[in-house]
Amino acid sequence: MKTQRYNAKRRNKADGYTMSYNHLSLQEGHYINTSLKKGMSLSQIARDLERSQSTISREVNRNKDKHKLVKLTAEITKKIDKYHRREWGPEQIVGRLASEGIIKLHHETVYQYILADKKAGGDLYTHLRHQGKSYRKRYGTTGSRSGIPNRRDIDERPEAANNRTRIGDWEADTMIENKHKGALATLDERKSKLRLALPVSRKSAEEVTHAITQMLEPIKEVVLSITFDNGKEFAAHEVIASILGCETYFAKPYHSWERGQNENANGLLRQYFPKSRQLNDVEVVEVLDAIDKLNSRPRKCLGYKTPYEAFEELTGITKEKIFEGYALMT
Numbered sequence: 417m418k419t420q421r422y423n424a425k426r427r428n429k430a431d432g433y434t435m436s437y438n439h440l441s442l443q444e445g446h447y448i449n450t451s452l453k454k455g456m457s458l459s460q461i462a463r464d465l466e467r468s469q470s471t472i473s474r475e476v477n478r479n480k481d482k483h484k485l486v487k488l489t490a491e492i493t494k495k496i497d498k499y500h501r502r503e504w505g506p507e508q509i510v511g512r513l514a515s516e517g518i519i520k521l522h523h524e525t526v527y528q529y530i531l532a533d534k535k536a537g538g539d540l541y542t543h544l545r546h547q548g549k550s551y552r553k554r555y556g557t558t559g560s561r562s563g564i565p566n567r568r569d570i571d572e573r574p575e576a577a578n579n580r581t582r583i584g585d586w587e588a589d590t591m592i593e594n595k596h597k598g599a600l601a602t603l604d605e606r607k608s609k610l611r612l613a614l615p616v617s618r619k620s621a622e623e624v625t626h627a628i629t630q631m632l633e634p635i636k637e638v639v640l641s642i643t644f645d646n647g648k649e650f651a652a653h654e655v656i657a658s659i660l661g662c663e664t665y666f667a668k669p670y671h672s673w674e675r676g677q678n679e680n681a682n683g684l685l686r687q688y689f690p691k692s693r694q695l696n697d698v699e700v701v702e703v704l705d706a707i708d709k710l711n712s713r714p715r716k717c718l719g720y721k722t723p724y725e726a727f728e729e730l731t732g733i734t735k736e737k738i739f740e741g742y743a744l745m746t
Contacts, residue, residue: 500543504713511720564651573665577641580607583730584640590619591682598696601627604681608727609715611681611707615698624649629659634740636660638731
């Protein structure tokens with residue numbers, strides 16, 4: 417069982433495998449739990465997951481008091497069913513249940529409930545998102561600095577934008593499919609985690625500029641800055657800045673982590689639009705439905721509020737107002 421690792425690695429000479437220092441995924445945690453029940457040793461589990469034995473040991477010790485059997489009442493399972501059918505993950509479900517004062521559960525309890533439902537012939541498992549998949553690949557062309565007039569580097573972006581201490585700083589990108597037929601123009605607000613997206617038939621500066629202004633013009637009072645990657649589809653950033661009254665910045669070439677939120681959100685959107693799906697025939701309503709589901713998921717970093725709830729709390733802008741630009745295109 418292999419896992420994706422994005423940060424520093426080193427070679428463990430004693431065990432003979434590569435290990436990393438990032439957090440374990442939900443599926444890795446589940447694999448550890450089920451393997452221990454089968455009597456497997458920590459060293460064998462570590463080899464299977466390509467992790468250090470100390471990482472596995474820490475995870476076991478951290479969770480040893482969390483896996484006590486909890487009786488799930490009909491009321492609780494009804495809530496779990498409802499939230500999971502919205503494509504919420506087990507961690508999001510338990511966080512929301514705790515924030516609502518209903519019950520405190522470990523995400524493994526929810527995971528086991530979903531697997532039990534599968535064994536009984538249920539379909540809850542079909543709503544589980546794939547874990548451990550890499551989405552670090554850039555979805556736009558990098559272009560060159562010379563192809564983008566009056567490009568301002570991300571180093572010039574205000575600290576308030578870097579630290580997410582204010583609302584209104586956005587990240588933009590394009591998401592393509594295997595045959596490069598059509599694309600999705602995507603936007604993410606850094607503080608509230610709100611995601612917007614629109615399909616474009618071509619990844620041209622003209623079409624992408626139109627899509628971005630279409631999405632943001634109804635709420636331009638909360639558009640202070642947009643940070644782009646270096647794709648030539650963003651060459652008309654000055655037009656966007658003029659229409660929206662905002663500042664524009666560009667990440668350094670090949671530094672996709674400087675727009676990490678947008679890159680990660682693109683990965684979530686792949687759940688609905690995999691690379692095998694041609695995007696030139698995607699309807700606006702399909703994209704709207706997908707981002708509505710993403711914005712309706714509670715987020716741990718938001719105290720298990722949804723991006724919709726966080727954005728409205730910070731700006732007073734409702735979901736209906738957010739999508740005024742979409743109404744003109746559907």
